Amino acid sequence: MTLLEIKNVNKEYKAGQKALNNVSLSIDEGEFVVIIGPSGAGKSTLIRIINQLVAPTSGDVIFKGQSISSAKGKELRRLRSHIGMIFQHYNLIERTNVLKNVLHGKLGQVSFFTSAFGRYSQEDRNTAMDLLKQVGLEDQAYKRADELSGGQMQRVGICRALMQNPALILADEPIASLDPKSSDVVMRQLKDITESKGVTTIVNLHQVDVAKKFATRIIGVRKGEIVFDGKPSELTDDMIETIYNNELSQAGKIKSIPVVSMSQEEGQVYG
Numbered sequence: 001m002t003l004l005e006i007k008n009v010n011k012e013y014k015a016g017q018k019a020l021n022n023v024s025l026s027i028d029e030g031e032f033v034v035i036i037g038p039s040g041a042g043k044s045t046l047i048r049i050i051n052q053l054v055a056p057t058s059g060d061v062i063f064k065g066q067s068i069s070s071a072k073g074k075e076l077r078r079l080r081s082h083i084g085m086i087f088q089h090y091n092l093i094e095r096t097n098v099l100k101n102v103l104h105g106k107l108g109q110v111s112f113f114t115s116a117f118g119r120y121s122q123e124d125r126n127t128a129m130d131l132l133k134q135v136g137l138e139d140q141a142y143k144r145a146d147e148l149s150g151g152q153m154q155r156v157g158i159c160r161a162l163m164q165n166p167a168l169i170l171a172d173e174p175i176a177s178l179d180p181k182s183s184d185v186v187m188r189q190l191k192d193i194t195e196s197k198g199v200t201t202i203v204n205l206h207q208v209d210v211a212k213k214f215a216t217r218i219i220g221v222r223k224g225e226i227v228f229d230g231k232p233s234e235l236t237d238d239m240i241e242t243i244y245n246n247e248l249s250q251a252g253k254i255k256s257i258p259v260v261s262m263s264q265e266e267g268q269v270y271g
């Protein structure tokens with residue numbers, strides 16, 4: 001069943017400069033979609049337009065059968081409460097313990113007093129603890145968030161997003177600040193836990209090899225347009241070069257070639 005439809009979406013931050021150019025796509029429930037593309041291609045803009053952190057210049061975003069791009073106020077908050085976000089820099093409250101950070105995922109679904117005074121129900125606490133167990137962090141529940149490693153913090157970020165029981169998770173470069181091993185753990189857990197809960201997931205990544213390893217569908221974006229949309233097995237080396245062509249041909253940007261050492265360990269090197 002279709003969960004999300006992006007219809008003829010354009011985004012111009014500055015008049016005449018298209019960050020997204022007539023993008024249309026449809027995402028079904030249960031998909032694990034990875035968006036790849038060079039720096040500045042429009043990946044973050046595409047992710048942010050889905051939950052209206054960025055408003056499209058034109059076009060429509062339909063989520064669960066309703067237009068989120070024309071929703072305002074209470075209605076927009078209601079639709080957003082079904083969408084969990086995972087961020088590159090985790091966005092945890094560092095001085096607060098891990099369990100409370102996970103419980104913060106309930107914000108928007110509980111009263112101001114519940115969240116302000118930490119009076120979450122036992123049921124919510126049990127759910128948060130269960131989620132931490134599923135990512136192997138139950139022992140860390142009462143540690144301050146800033147005592148964790150980056151990979152552990154991102155796993156807390158995953159639990160916090162799931163705490164709101166979302167239909168959709170958007171992850172904007174969730175492993176960009178992590179080493180290859182931690183990246184692999186985070187992506188594996190994100191995939192397993194969202195799959196087990198039937199949550200649809202859309203992730204922006206710079207690493208093509210990681211995309212191929214975990215995605216059920218890969219979308220390649222270049223200069224604000226979708227230039228590839230298919231299964232990981234259909235993403236050929238030629239297509240990767242098409243998506244990243246400009247990057248590869250500009251010697252000065254060589255650092256942005258999307259290959260990390262994890263792929264080398266596995267003998268899957270692209271680019």
Ligand SMILES: Nc1ncnc2c1ncn2[C@@H]1O[C@H](COP(=O)(O)OP(=O)(O)OP(=O)(O)O)[C@@H](O)[C@H]1O
Nearest residue numbers: 013014018019037038039040041042043044045046
């Ligand atoms: N807030 C903004 N104001 C003006 N221009 C912006 C803004 N955000 C993004 N852009 C521009 O829109 C285009 C797409 O940017 P976007 O961040 O979506 O790309 P990206 O593929 O996510 O890049 P990266 O991988 O480097 O994060 C770029 O040309 C960028 O400079």
